[in-house]
Amino acid sequence: MIFEKRIKNIFSNLKREPDAIIIKNSSEPYIDDNFFYVTGLDKGLFEGSVAALRPTGKVDIIISELEAESAKKSNANLNIYKNGEEFNEFFKNTLSPLKNIGLNFSGISHRDFCRIKDRCPNSEFVDVSEAFAKARLVKDEFEIKTIKEACSIADKVMKMIPDILHEGIHEFEIAAEINYLMQKNGADESAFKTISSFGKNTAEPHYSHGNYRLKSGDFTLFDFGARFRKYNSDMTRTFVFGKASKEQKDMYETVLDAQRTGFDAIRPGIEAHDVHDAVSTYIDNTRFKGRFIHSTGHPVGLAVHDAGAGFNSECKVELKENMVLTVEPGIYIPGFGGVRIEDDILIKKDGVEILTKAPREFIEI
Amino acid sequence: MIFEKRIKNIFSNLKREPDAIIIKNSSEPYIDDNFFYVTGLDKGLFEGSVAALRPTGKVDIIISELEAESAKKSNANLNIYKNGEEFNEFFKNTLSPLKNIGLNFSGISHRDFCRIKDRCPNSEFVDVSEAFAKARLVKDEFEIKTIKEACSIADKVMKMIPDILHEGIHEFEIAAEINYLMQKNGADESAFKTISSFGKNTAEPHYSHGNYRLKSGDFTLFDFGARFRKYNSDMTRTFVFGKASKEQKDMYETVLDAQRTGFDAIRPGIEAHDVHDAVSTYIDNTRFKGRFIHSTGHPVGLAVHDAGAGFNSECKVELKENMVLTVEPGIYIPGFGGVRIEDDILIKKDGVEILTKAPREFIEI
Numbered sequence: 001m002i003f004e005k006r007i008k009n010i011f012s013n014l015k016r017e018p019d020a021i022i023i024k025n026s027s028e029p030y031i032d033d034n035f036f037y038v039t040g041l042d043k044g045l046f047e048g049s050v051a052a053l054r055p056t057g058k059v060d061i062i063i064s065e066l067e068a069e070s071a072k073k074s075n076a077n078l079n080i081y082k083n084g085e086e087f088n089e090f091f092k093n094t095l096s097p098l099k100n101i102g103l104n105f106s107g108i109s110h111r112d113f114c115r116i117k118d119r120c121p122n123s124e125f126v127d128v129s130e131a132f133a134k135a136r137l138v139k140d141e142f143e144i145k146t147i148k149e150a151c152s153i154a155d156k157v158m159k160m161i162p163d164i165l166h167e168g169i170h171e172f173e174i175a176a177e178i179n180y181l182m183q184k185n186g187a188d189e190s191a192f193k194t195i196s197s198f199g200k201n202t203a204e205p206h207y208s209h210g211n212y213r214l215k216s217g218d219f220t221l222f223d224f225g226a227r228f229r230k231y232n233s234d235m236t237r238t239f240v241f242g243k244a245s246k247e248q249k250d251m252y253e254t255v256l257d258a259q260r261t262g263f264d265a266i267r268p269g270i271e272a273h274d275v276h277d278a279v280s281t282y283i284d285n286t287r288f289k290g291r292f293i294h295s296t297g298h299p300v301g302l303a304v305h306d307a308g309a310g311f312n313s314e315c316k317v318e319l320k321e322n323m324v325l326t327v328e329p330g331i332y333i334p335g336f337g338g339v340r341i342e343d344d345i346l347i348k349k350d351g352v353e354i355l356t357k358a359p360r361e362f363i364e365i
Numbered sequence: 366m367i368f369e370k371r372i373k374n375i376f377s378n379l380k381r382e383p384d385a386i387i388i389k390n391s392s393e394p395y396i397d398d399n400f401f402y403v404t405g406l407d408k409g410l411f412e413g414s415v416a417a418l419r420p421t422g423k424v425d426i427i428i429s430e431l432e433a434e435s436a437k438k439s440n441a442n443l444n445i446y447k448n449g450e451e452f453n454e455f456f457k458n459t460l461s462p463l464k465n466i467g468l469n470f471s472g473i474s475h476r477d478f479c480r481i482k483d484r485c486p487n488s489e490f491v492d493v494s495e496a497f498a499k500a501r502l503v504k505d506e507f508e509i510k511t512i513k514e515a516c517s518i519a520d521k522v523m524k525m526i527p528d529i530l531h532e533g534i535h536e537f538e539i540a541a542e543i544n545y546l547m548q549k550n551g552a553d554e555s556a557f558k559t560i561s562s563f564g565k566n567t568a569e570p571h572y573s574h575g576n577y578r579l580k581s582g583d584f585t586l587f588d589f590g591a592r593f594r595k596y597n598s599d600m601t602r603t604f605v606f607g608k609a610s611k612e613q614k615d616m617y618e619t620v621l622d623a624q625r626t627g628f629d630a631i632r633p634g635i636e637a638h639d640v641h642d643a644v645s646t647y648i649d650n651t652r653f654k655g656r657f658i659h660s661t662g663h664p665v666g667l668a669v670h671d672a673g674a675g676f677n678s679e680c681k682v683e684l685k686e687n688m689v690l691t692v693e694p695g696i697y698i699p700g701f702g703g704v705r706i707e708d709d710i711l712i713k714k715d716g717v718e719i720l721t722k723a724p725r726e727f728i729e730i
Contacts, residue, residue: 029394030394031394043573044573065658067571069699105479106476109471109474114470172553176544176548188558188574193554206410208408209553293431307392
């Protein structure tokens, strides 16, 4: 029932209803996560698989024999092909006659688009990426429960980190520990490549981890999330190993206050950019002006960076109850270091529920 | 020099040389790994980044300020944008005047394709995906060295597995151990979602791992790889926990012999399908006929499943020295279990060098 509701919701976001929406997975990593949104499958690869959604909420999936076992766990109508011929047959009989086909232009490779167009020479194609994104922005009860579980796993691991840091340990070793602890605590895998950076490497927001060894006085920054049944969490904490300098404390307090400013700004009815404006204005009114160089946050769900909205200067999407986003201000000083604090929040009727709860107060280890 | 050579090689695979080839990354997971092939960058995310390659071997990259630090490690000509306006400016000045633009249709989302087309209204676009794939099929010295390192990490970890298996342990716990041990031994991350399956779950080739607890007599199947500086390895071993049944031994010996048949068949000059034909014919001449349900192997490199060729029944690509592929026959009996043995091989002048060396003889633990 939940999937029928999701599919109807996607169609309801379209001005002109197509006869069907087709989701086409290519090879890893070009797998459209909407495939999982509409089928509920939470294991398996599904390369090359196709889902055809109907306005009634029904969904057909075409999958290779190789994944037949895994696919049986879905409520979708299964069509199993053994070879290219059988795959073509399904396409020809079921999809080619459709006049109007919706495709997720953001989630399909241009090559697959061309192939579908060749197979359906009389069809018109419309981009339904925004209809998917809009539907997925507001999470349903099952999704919120699952995301909360992903948050709680990451949280638990974040709290363990201070105990495993010691002088001389490599960045990559802590990344390995984090991933291990998440999996041991129930994560299917890491939500994304874990960031474990020390010292001046913390000034690179997308640095992952390397051979640097921890020394006293270093910033340490950990940005990671758990993936649990395909849903993600995403959180960041920054600590100082040893005694912090005044500069480090100032940076930290500024980021923390900026994040609080963000939390306070969030409520249903305002536009997403309002949150970023509040946070970036806060930082730009300090001596760290210009040092906050990314957006304030992004939706989290089946994708770590869910589409459709974001706390950035350009996003006019209205915030609604049951959206889940990150709030992650940061200050970066190349050659010195960076601080970022990130939590996942659920928008409630009257404000925010913070889903990642590991302490944010300043920590010297 | 190495990147200049790679870029010239890509152009040389095209009948009609475009003025430039553009690589456009979208958001994770839609990142084109060719971006790394031509820049040599081995850290960083590079969402939204663009690379423009010229027939001379020169490469320009356009990246957001956010990744400026990471990008400085490349020899490419850097263009850093602070906002959408600056990004558009670069496009307008440098790329829009080009008459003929090559794009990797398999590695670009249809939406990004449409956007580039809008920005370059007077340009023609050609698909260069095969030129990339063909260039990447034959590995250069640096690539072989890097892949060997990725193989040696996975190998080392595979050898440790028998010691960590014990009655009652969950599949997901072993997956966590494998990922941890790979990272502790130098992997940047796991090459793909580690498969750790026990008992009848081994009959699902793409099963990842779950809550099943190991018991005596179970098949245990481990399929994983290390990612080292963006390059991957990919190997599989199957063990029996406890005493094996005759059926289990038969399955195992058949797969092992099938793999040897594959190794023996491989040499420069034959076509890729010849290898699959030899392996599948071998299995189909046993009582396990019809139980080998996937291809015999795929190229490995920057992608776990590198494009351009494969040991399957349809691939007529001629094998050449310095290609790296997997050889991975399997037998799957739903409800009972499966066996797969997979190694990465380097094609040499006179046959194969097996890069993953963990023992393949039958193991009862």
